[in-house]
Amino acid sequence: MSKPRVAIIGAGASGLTSIKQCIADNIEPVCFEASSTTAGLWRFTEVTEDNKDPHSSIYKSVIINTSKEMSTFSDFPIPPDWPYYMHNKFVAKYFDMYAERFQLIPHIKFNTTVLNASILPDKRWKVRYVTKGEEETESVFDYVMVCTGHHRYPRMPKYKGMEQFKGNQIHSHFYREPTNYKDKRVVVVGCGNSAMDISVELSEVASQVYICVRRGTLPWILPRLAKGKPVDHFGSRFFVNWLPRFIQNYMTKTMSKTIVGLPPAGLEPKIEPSSCHPTMKTNFYERISTGTLIVKPNITQLNEDGSIEFVDGTKIEDIDAVIYATGYQIEFPFLDREIVCDKEVLEEFEEEYRENLVWLYKRMFPPKYPNIAFIGLVQLIGAIFPLSEMQARYVTSLINGYVPSHPPIPEMHKEIRKRQEFLQKIFYNAARHTIEGFFFSELDYLAKDLGCYPYPLQIIRRFGLSLYWKILFGIPNSIQYRLLGRQSWDGAADAIRVYNDCEPSKIKRS
Numbered sequence: 001m002s003k004p005r006v007a008i009i010g011a012g013a014s015g016l017t018s019i020k021q022c023i024a025d026n027i028e029p030v031c032f033e034a035s036s037t038t039a040g041l042w043r044f045t046e047v048t049e050d051n052k053d054p055h056s057s058i059y060k061s062v063i064i065n066t067s068k069e070m071s072t073f074s075d076f077p078i079p080p081d082w083p084y085y086m087h088n089k090f091v092a093k094y095f096d097m098y099a100e101r102f103q104l105i106p107h108i109k110f111n112t113t114v115l116n117a118s119i120l121p122d123k124r125w126k127v128r129y130v131t132k133g134e135e136e137t138e139s140v141f142d143y144v145m146v147c148t149g150h151h152r153y154p155r156m157p158k159y160k161g162m163e164q165f166k167g168n169q170i171h172s173h174f175y176r177e178p179t180n181y182k183d184k185r186v187v188v189v190g191c192g193n194s195a196m197d198i199s200v201e202l203s204e205v206a207s208q209v210y211i212c213v214r215r216g217t218l219p220w221i222l223p224r225l226a227k228g229k230p231v232d233h234f235g236s237r238f239f240v241n242w243l244p245r246f247i248q249n250y251m252t253k254t255m256s257k258t259i260v261g262l263p264p265a266g267l268e269p270k271i272e273p274s275s276c277h278p279t280m281k282t283n284f285y286e287r288i289s290t291g292t293l294i295v296k297p298n299i300t301q302l303n304e305d306g307s308i309e310f311v312d313g314t315k316i317e318d319i320d321a322v323i324y325a326t327g328y329q330i331e332f333p334f335l336d337r338e339i340v341c342d343k344e345v346l347e348e349f350e351e352e353y354r355e356n357l358v359w360l361y362k363r364m365f366p367p368k369y370p371n372i373a374f375i376g377l378v379q380l381i382g383a384i385f386p387l388s389e390m391q392a393r394y395v396t397s398l399i400n401g402y403v404p405s406h407p408p409i410p411e412m413h414k415e416i417r418k419r420q421e422f423l424q425k426i427f428y429n430a431a432r433h434t435i436e437g438f439f440f441s442e443l444d445y446l447a448k449d450l451g452c453y454p455y456p457l458q459i460i461r462r463f464g465l466s467l468y469w470k471i472l473f474g475i476p477n478s479i480q481y482r483l484l485g486r487q488s489w490d491g492a493a494d495a496i497r498v499y500n501d502c503e504p505s506k507i508k509r510s
């Protein structure tokens, strides 16, 4: 019997691990990658006159906000001498090493853009694509895995006067380095991680930087390190899943106040840490204290003469540039929007939320469309790589019939609705919170079906008692150290390795 053929769209973190899982599960992958390299947005590319819309992009200085122990595929550890928080060059190198180790490159068609994917009456998918310098062509696949991510299409706000404003305006997607802003007066809009990184970086070279926060107050800002260790090393199932949210919030606030510092008067966060995607920038308040970075509320209008007005009635003059770090639109131009989100449910949500709403069973599968899955379409609190790996593993197991097939459509809708209600209860309504996910819960959710959920006996057998305590109860390192008298890794990294205990080939075949 011939192998099932799978079209994998995108060769970033999710695409690479999907190729690897297909090969491991005897499935033929064909990966389409629009750029000439792997690693997706982790590969720095210049924005040039000929390349105004780079397929992959990242600013030169960006450092990943999750520790190397969390930002890893389960079976391919990051070299121990690499730093805790990796520069994007390291992340791209890690993907190169992964691709080489598992011989993924021969399965990738580079410089190839997928123009359209449509379902055929026999439930296979027709993929139309074009390779640079060649004619358009099409091919039929048994399954499609969409791995293009959700940080590719900039979301721009609409302000009065934007068209007339004489200063330069760009989205953060096209920001590369601070040198162009030397001695300039710059406004950065937004207060997510891009806005924090860019405004702090610019505050070292620009003559004045303003960061403009539409909700009027700042979020709780996390440090990268606490007690000399990456903050995600303190995360565990116990902390995230079982500790009451008010205690989690109290602990997060205490850490933020102690390490990052206190916000200027009037800018104290009004939202709880848990109701917003985490923001990290250890030296943000330090830059504010120097006066080179000033916080402003939402913009009301931009004026032709370079001035900008704000909702509190204040006005700033002679602004040279505005950088909109306002997040991303979730789009798949090669697919009908109806596939990603059922039209019937849109009306139930507020306008901004609706723009980025996705309606997928198990965060991957559109209820009405068989044989297509979205990999890595979760805004994880933690690194996406392990989840993409788990999702890819789930899809290849599904194709081979090792995990149960989907329930009836109404049941899938029920699961998705429950999930959306949960998200809306926790996070405030915003376009950036439609696909939020918690690291352990998302991984465990799939691991249970795949048979690699870290059940106590499995763990005891494999790794010994100390790890059993840690994984099952998520006991923080410090307590474990006292209880068990030995130094050990953080819960997150262990959890990833434990999942690896169950490679597709080891899954119980039903």
Ligand SMILES: NC(=O)C1=CN([C@@H]2O[C@H](COP(=O)(O)OP(=O)(O)OC[C@H]3O[C@@H](n4cnc5c(N)ncnc54)[C@H](OP(=O)(O)O)[C@@H]3O)[C@@H](O)[C@H]2O)C=CC1
Binding pocket: 062, 063, 064, 065, 066, 151, 156, 157, 158, 172, 189, 190, 191, 192, 193, 194, 195, 197, 214, 215, 277, 325, 326, 327, 328, 379, 430, 431, 432
């Ligand atoms: N070092 C790292 O690892 C980095 C990681 N990242 C990650 O990349 C992803 C994207 O981050 P980022 O680019 O910051 O985008 P986000 O979507 O996370 O943040 C967008 C920001 O813009 C604000 N905003 C959205 N729409 C408007 C509007 N119309 N007017 C004014 N403000 C608006 C949002 O406010 P509101 O909350 O009110 O919606 C929010 O503060 C995140 O997952 C982030 O964690 C980004 C940069 C660096």
